[in-house]
Amino acid sequence: MDLAADEVRTLEDDPGPDGGGPSGRPRSLWSDAWRDLRRNPVFVVSALLILFLVLIALRPTLLASGDPLDCDLARAQEGSRPGHPFGFNGQGCDVYTRTVHGARTSVTVGVCATLGVTLLGSVLGGLAGFFGGLWDALLSRLTDVFFAIPVVLGGLVLLSVVTSNSVWPVIGFMVLLGWPQISRISRGAVITAKQHDYVQAARALGASGPRMLLRHIAPNAIAPVIVVATIALGTYIALEATLSYLGVGLKPPTVSWGIDISSASPYIRNAPHMLLWPAGALAVTVLAFIMLGDAVRDALDPKLR
16 A cells, blocks of 8 residues: 555656656746757857847947047057057058947847848738738738848849938838848747637637637747748848948948948958958857747757757
8 A cells, every 4th residue: 555655756847858757737838949949059159149239239338348439540550559450441440349339230230130021020910910901912912012122232222322420220221121031930820729629619709800819829830930030130230231231221420241241352361350250250140040040949849859
């Protein structure tokens, strides 16, 4: 009798191989995803890099106390020296200080553009997938038109008439041409989710359209949108640098990696350090967000389990 009681007590206390016991609550998709992410070294490394980038974007003076616009032509194109580990650019500005302060611009553009694209694309695509009909047909044709516009060419045309030094015209351009991708992802996810049994049961019980969309469909259709948005964030940072390099994105005196790369490219043979550091910072930043997006995709995609 004591042995049988001990066995029953052991079964009740055993958390099971996946952390949930026989009487415990089942794990959700998000809890499983978070458990997988914590064990993924790619996620850990990319998250630490992004956390560091966000920190220096919020407080660049923690690493570089100098003024990125403080230049001395007498030091133009000079290499590394004590107190100036990255050397000086063509205008005699400290490359290290400008590289650190450039993180703020790139992270701001990337985050704001991603939030705008995700919000606009998710709302339009989700409504089109849920209601269908004429609204869905019109949105599909509209996205086809935007997909036909080359991003760089569109930037050259639309931003060439902008004279503002602010980041908002660049962010607005990215939102304008970036929402169709998120819209299609959101539309497909909503169409798939609304065919599930729990949505049909909610409809049979008399749930209204907004309630089904917000309470039952949206939470189960947001995962692919998050994955695409995370990867796109790095893409938008690279796009801002590309447009600034071409002279139609951000403009001086704004401190940007793209502007520094553009000004350093003619001197790549004589002073390669001017190009190496901002280009390296840009590459590491984009790679970190792409790695994070891949890790999130692997954790949220049930087919990869």
